Amino acid sequence: MRGRRSPYWHIRTALLIFLGIIMIGTIGYMIIERIGFWDSLYMTVITVSTVGYREVVLPSRAGEIFTMLLIISGLATVVYVTTSVVELLLEGRILEMMGRRRILRELQDISGHCIICGYGRVGKQIATECQARGTSVVIIEKEKAEAEKSINDGFITVTGDAAEETVLMKAGLERASGLVTAVSSDADNLFVTMTARMIRPDVFIVGRCNSEDTESKLYRAGADRAISPHNVGGRRMAALVLKPLVCDFLDVVTHGELVELTLEDIHVEPGSAVVGRSIRDVLVDELRSVGILGMKRPKRDFVINPRGDTVLDSGDILIVQGSAEQISALKNVTRAKR
Helix, strand or coil, rough: CCCCCCCCCCHHHHHHHHHHHHHHHHHHHHCCCCHHHHHHHHHHHHHHHHCCCCCCCCCCHHHHHHHHHHHHHHHHHHHHHHHHHHEEEHEEEEEEHHHHHHHHHHHHHCCEEEEEECCCHHHHHHHHHHHCCCEEEEEEEECCHHHHHHHHHCCEEEEECCHHHHHHHHHHHHCCCCEEECCHHHHHHHHHHHHHHHHHHCCCEEEECHHHHHHHHHHHHCCCCEHHHHHHHHHHHHHHHHHHHHHHHHHHCCCCCCCEEEEEECCCCCCCCCCEEHHHHHHHHHHHHCCEEEEECCCCCCCCCCCCCCCCCCEEEEEEEEEEEHHHHHHHHEEEEE
């Protein structure tokens, strides 16, 4: 199957033909009129350009015929170059407009997505991971070159400053499930966090920080979590050195590589069938082998391995492990009754 041609293919071809005509014209005049190289080149240029300056020599009959052919070829080449340039410009503009319309349509339809501000090394890794887990992603990138990379990687991309309300609204913040500020500047991450929190008080925000001072400021600005890539990377490397097999096992589980074992957080919704029931009463029949590793109650710390007689209440968040089918079944019983 033939590869796709470069959009500059026509221009390159036209320029090569043009240079070929100049070369043929120069050699032709040298042979036909028996004049030197520079005079032949001069005659060729004024003939192809149809300028009509002073001729070096009075052309012979053969020279006149050769000159007419050279003029026709030169004009055809100039027209070809001009149309190729115009076509390239129009094609690029049309494709750009079509791309914008496609992005606008996708942004109008998308919901429950994750907005990632910044498509550097950190932002790209976050976007790739979210996409691999089945979560839709919208990228906000200020730099056009980075935005182009994001588009080429297949992500819906909004070009602009994420600290501006209009840009966040364009990215569908009112319908998003979460937002990550992954810009390299701590100040920019703070502004993005504050702006997003003002627009959506209930959206879950994860902020990137490069220093401990910024971490506390991010929390005050409205971030739900503040993460330092340097600290996380350092702890991760230390854990790999100290307990490599444990880390490998957690990677396999958290990344969903074991089909028969999945980790998930499940919210107990108000009015669901499990409210007021103990964990022991809920985990019966097909849910018997589901493991509840932890539980987080509103405004309380985590409870590790909660007892079987623990009564569930609305707002509880369960950290569970089990097969995909079991997790799905447990989610169904923890949803509010319709």
